[in-house]
Amino acid sequence: MDLRPTSELAEAAADLHGEPDVESTVQSVLEYAKALTGGDGVAVMFRQAGRPAVMSATSPEAAEADLVQIRCAEGPGLQAMCAGDAVLVDDVAADARWSSWSRPVSELGFQSVLSLGLGTHRSSIGALSVYSSKTHAFAAERAELARLYARHASVALVSARHESGLRQAMQARHTIGQAQGVLMERYGIDAEQAFAILRNSARDHGVKLSERAEQIVASRPADVG
Known part of the structure; x- marks a missing residue:
């Protein structure tokens, strides 16, 4: 899936809303996030019974990077989930905010991360984390595009979960x-x-x-x- 920034954002949103169930929506959210940001791996966490859990990922390494956050109880995805906004890590190895998390993630081959909160104004449902093997991989324009995309992804996921529940x-x-x-x-x-x-x-x-x-x-x- 090769997307050009902004020009395909509307198409991505339409495709997300057209998915038949939660599982398909999650997979499309991951694929579009990877294409829009140019990341090497993407993972999504959801809140389940008040606790974060990795729902899906584009690679085993991305899934493990999210699992490290859960095990360490710290990391950009968890912060993005709580804040409902984007959290950027330009250099994982040099970032001092989450000392227990940074080393194992670096060992997985990831050097920068962009985590995006997923949810509505009423509640948070999870976080989408894009991982890159390069430092400073997410320029300001790319990060802003990702923020906009996260809003569309949030609406699509909430809608899919609601329809599934109904x-x-x-x-x-x-x-x-x-x-x-x-x-x-x-x-x-x-x-x-x-x-x-x-x-x-x-x-x-x-x-x-x-x-x-x-x-x-x-x-x-x-x-x-």
């Missing part, structure tokens, strides 16, 4: 309704009673309501309890 919620609601129907027919009870049985059964089995509903829909009568 689809999962709709599917879970449908499955719960099916399970209620099975229980109503099986025991000659009404919908409210069927839901109470389903809820109690989920608690007894130590699973989510939707998971127990799936089990009941697929089970034989003797398996329910």
